[in-house]
Amino acid sequence: MNIVANRYQLGQLIGKGSFGSVYLAGDIVTRKIVAVKIINKKLVNDTKAIMNEILILHKCQHENIIKLENYHEDADFVYIIQELAVGGQLFKHIVKRQHYSEFHAKVIIRQLLSALKYLHTLSPPIVHMDIKPENILLKQIPDDYDQNELFKPLVKLTDFGLSQFYQRGALKYGLGGTPGYIAPEVKTRGILTPSADIYSLGVVTYVLIAGRLPFDGVSIDEIYQKQIKNQWSFCDIFENISSQARDFIESCITLDFERRPTAEQLLNSDWLGIEGISSMNLQISRKALQKYLVEQKLRTGMQFIVFTQMVEASSYQIDDPNKSIIERIETSRRGKRKAQ
Numbered sequence: 001m002n003i004v005a006n007r008y009q010l011g012q013l014i015g016k017g018s019f020g021s022v023y024l025a026g027d028i029v030t031r032k033i034v035a036v037k038i039i040n041k042k043l044v045n046d047t048k049a050i051m052n053e054i055l056i057l058h059k060c061q062h063e064n065i066i067k068l069e070n071y072h073e074d075a076d077f078v079y080i081i082q083e084l085a086v087g088g089q090l091f092k093h094i095v096k097r098q099h100y101s102e103f104h105a106k107v108i109i110r111q112l113l114s115a116l117k118y119l120h121t122l123s124p125p126i127v128h129m130d131i132k133p134e135n136i137l138l139k140q141i142p143d144d145y146d147q148n149e150l151f152k153p154l155v156k157l158t159d160f161g162l163s164q165f166y167q168r169g170a171l172k173y174g175l176g177g178t179p180g181y182i183a184p185e186v187k188t189r190g191i192l193t194p195s196a197d198i199y200s201l202g203v204v205t206y207v208l209i210a211g212r213l214p215f216d217g218v219s220i221d222e223i224y225q226k227q228i229k230n231q232w233s234f235c236d237i238f239e240n241i242s243s244q245a246r247d248f249i250e251s252c253i254t255l256d257f258e259r260r261p262t263a264e265q266l267l268n269s270d271w272l273g274i275e276g277i278s279s280m281n282l283q284i285s286r287k288a289l290q291k292y293l294v295e296q297k298l299r300t301g302m303q304f305i306v307f308t309q310m311v312e313a314s315s316y317q318i319d320d321p322n323k324s325i326i327e328r329i330e331t332s333r334r335g336k337r338k339a340q
């Protein structure tokens with residue numbers, strides 16, 4: 001299996017998540033290098049969930065969201081062909097940087113918020129459901145010192161494998177998510193709103209600044225218990241961080257989901273507004289992040305990421321692979337509507 005859909009020449013493996021293996025590939029038609037996520041259908045007990053990921057990606061057109069190029073299916077695998085994020089995982093880049101500060105964390109969070117505002121104001125809104133470091137990629141590797149590069153679209157949100165269309169008032173039990181990042185009301189009460197992404201964004205912001213999780217523990221259960229009781233505090237690193245950043249994090253990691261700010265409100269928050277954010281090098285955070293990355297590998301190995309199939313009773317079918325991607329998705333959506 002070296003050529004996918006008679007068009008993409010597969011190259012090296014560049015990433016592995018809980019469901020997909022991601023390869024570099026050359027597009028024989030356009031000569032562009034792309035990323036191909038290959039999902040083994042046997043590992044996912046419901047291929048509709050994969051179609052959901054493709055449909056959602058197809059709907060999204062935003063500079064901070066990974067772009068869907070194409071997709072393909074054969075008997076055993078689904079292939080999601082995407083724009084390549086050359087810079088790879090954001091955190092892996094940060095630990096290699098010479099210079100990393102609160103200012104950088106803020107630039108990254110602003111771009112992520114821009115993606116979240118877009119998703120949450122679509123009709124119907126899309127809840128990403130898996131905002132965490134591994135799903136935050138970089139379009140290119142920014143220079144260590146040239147700050148101009150930081151203002152270009154850099155951050156690319158990916159992995160819509162657990163994403164959901166938001167339906168007001170609907171309860172959805174057994175949803176997937178990552179311990180430590182998933183909002184407690186999703187886990188315990190099946191309440192799914194866009195504010196679940198805001199909670200996870202708060203956790204990501206904490207980790208970006210401190211290099212460690214606000215909720216940590218030796219078992220999944222211990223982490224959930226801390227989340228449910230909202231047991232966390234700012235570690236020592238935050239003594240050198242602006243009070244606006246702390247307020248920002250605190251407002252996101254709020255137990256009451258109705259009191260969390262929206263992405264739009266956060267884009268107008270004091271932290272994002274103030275000038276002169278510290279560019280002090282966060283050496284200790286970078287070291288802590290390094291440790292986090294090692295631990296993250298162990299976590300994945302331990303099947304730490306809990307996944308339960310979701311997707312409402314939808315029936316997406318891929319039909320004629322020669323049709324354009326839009327035609328194919330439209331056909332599957334009509335199929336879905338008919339089935340309802």
Ligand SMILES: Nc1ncnc2c1ncn2[C@@H]1O[C@H](COP(=O)(O)OP(=O)(O)O)[C@@H](O)[C@H]1O
Pocket residue numbers: 014015016017018019020021022035037066082083084085086088089134135137158159160161
């Ligand atoms: N478009 C892409 N460009 C570069 N690397 C990618 C891309 N998509 C995924 N990756 C890498 O592959 C990993 C797994 O991809 P992801 O979509 O998150 O799969 P999973 O659903 O299995 O978690 C990511 O964490 C990242 O390191």
Ligand SMILES: [Mg+2]
Pocket residue numbers: 017018134135159
């Ligand atoms: Mg992932």
